[in-house]
Amino acid sequence: xxxxxxxxxxxxxxxxxxxxxxxxxxxxxxxxxxxxxxxxxxxxxxxxxxxxxxxxxxxxxxxxxxxxxxxxxxxxxxxxxxxxxxxxxx
Numbered sequence: 366x367x368x369x370x371x372x373x374x375x376x377x378x379x380x381x382x383x384x385x386x387x388x389x390x391x392x393x394x395x396x397x398x399x400x401x402x403x404x405x406x407x408x409x410x411x412x413x414x415x416x417x418x419x420x421x422x423x424x425x426x427x428x429x430x431x432x433x434x435x436x437x438x439x440x441x442x443x444x445x446x447x448x449x450x451x452x453x454x455x
Contacts, residue, residue, distance in 0.1 A: 401442055411449035418443050 366374070368390070376386035397407050401417050408414040422438040446454075 409447070411447050413444055413446040413450055416443050416445070417441070 372383055372386045372390055375381075375390060376383045379386065381389075397415060400407050401415060404417055406414055406416045417440050420439050420441050423436050425434050425436045426432065427434055
């Protein structure tokens with residue numbers, strides 16, 4: 366499912382226009398991004414939680430040459446599904 370399909374599904378489920386559903390989805394994405402950038406955790410009960418984790422610097426290999434390379438440390442976004450979501454996917 367891509368963004369356009371998600372907007373269409375949200376509009377149909379909530380009985381709202383696609384424009385309103387797009388605004389709602391964009392607002393959710395922006396608010397979540399801002400919170401994660403600050404290092405906060407975003408938890409949606411039943412759905413799951415988004416958080417930021419630090420990944421340490423490490424050594425890797427270039428698959429084409431086999432040469433060892435350094436992979437820099439970085440922050441990554443993690444998602445942990447809630448029990449309700451995990452149960453529905455099984």
